[in-house]
Amino acid sequence: GAVVSQHPSRVICKSGTSVKIECRSLDFQATTMFWYRQFPKQSLMLMATSNEGSKATYEQGVEKDKFLINHASLTLSTLTVTSAHPEDSSFYICSGGVSTDTQYFGPGTRLTVL
């Protein structure tokens, strides 16, 4: 199957700083990618749809100014958590697909905000 990578796998930052998470499709091109957040012992929650060359669309309740998404190429989407606070600590996961049938998920990025 297709491969999606994320970088970094883990990041620890101080409160008030910004953190960028990269999501790459390694062997396919993705015009659309998706970002999810998962808190401990909870399910994945869709945050936003990342569209190559245009603005991301955010799910209700997700602050677009706090979670900046850039999809500058067909193989790279980035999520920047701005002015991170401890409540933003979570597991962030991206996905992309070759077709509309199947999504390939990245391994996730564990963010800890101190």
Add this chain to the structure above:
Amino acid sequence: DAKTTQPNSMESNEEEPVHLPCNHSTISGTDYIHWYRQLPSQGPEYVIHGLTSNVNNRMASLAIAEDRKSSTLILHRATLRDAAVYYCILSPTGNQFYFGTGTSLTVIP
């Protein structure tokens, strides 16, 4: 988006078949039934998907009720590596997913 209902947890003995149920009584005609699984601290992994007919692949089988209001994921021979949270998701597009709570499968050696 149509909602799915799954048992919170299930147990299976190693090397025995496992039937994971999913109820989706409000499914629409265009919704595909997708199954993904997630191991701890990893991203979800595709298992199988279908629309109306039963489906088989190397990982599992998907049995879909005739009225499409329920489906069952079948792991033919559970191994310890199959221990995971299994998510049943409805989506007409197969890309944008709203995950439910899933079923945590424990495989007993």
